Amino acid sequence: MQPDWIMGLIGGLVIGLAAAVYLLGNGRIMGASGIIGGVIDGSGRSNRDERLWFLGGLIAAPTLLALVVGAPDTHVTPDLAVLVAAGLLVGVGTRIGNGCTSGHGVCGISRLSLRGIVATVFYILAGGLTITLFRHVLGVI
């Protein structure tokens, strides 16, 4: 396997290509939380099929890849309470903040959107402070 940063760059280029295909093909911003959230809360009713096809590909392609080359380790914490809390925070936060790493980060910053940049600064700072507190100060994750 290549060094991590090279795989990161290659994977990143493919993610950017995906976002470019979605933008130039359908005129839509590839934000994972918006696409999922619109299906869940019904706000994306008008283009529900398109969202479901996107999510189908997002789940199926890595599944096929994992069958061919083997699944990478995800190192997901076994602490279910942490996972429930984290999932709720990510679900609520991305919908109130109107975006996540893909929408605000990849799609927003690449067009120099102030909101995308501000959101990204805040979620990275919050993530950094959270892991510092919970890992190094409290020692619980």
Next chain:
Amino acid sequence: MKNLVALLAGSLFGIGLFLSGMTDTAKVQGWLDVFGAWDPTLAFVMGGAMLPMAVAWRLTRRMRPVTGGSFPPAPLPEVDRKLVIGSVLFGMGWGLAGLCPGPALASLSYGGLGGLVFAVSMGTGMWLAPGLRARLDRAVPAE
């Protein structure tokens, strides 16, 4: 046709997340953990992803979407309370588990029970969000 484009984009997104290592929560938490074993991989992923998108945004000036319709409007200029509050909550969850919405779904088939618990919990949060958003608006009315 729109569905086909969506399937292609979703598949590429999933392949990119798989290849980049971003479905590994240790790598994501490694990026956020500046006082631990800091891992810069995420910066390369984000940087790599912005290159095709920077080109794509330029192309939107001189074409229309291939399947019809129009491109998204220019980004809103104002930074509001919800953007900041939401992003902070998201960042807290992201730091706790090392998962965000894209990778959570991309790794659904190989993330085990923990990955599934996170995804269901995230979906629940998204389902609760409109009510909480309305409550936030009532509690602190927009200026």
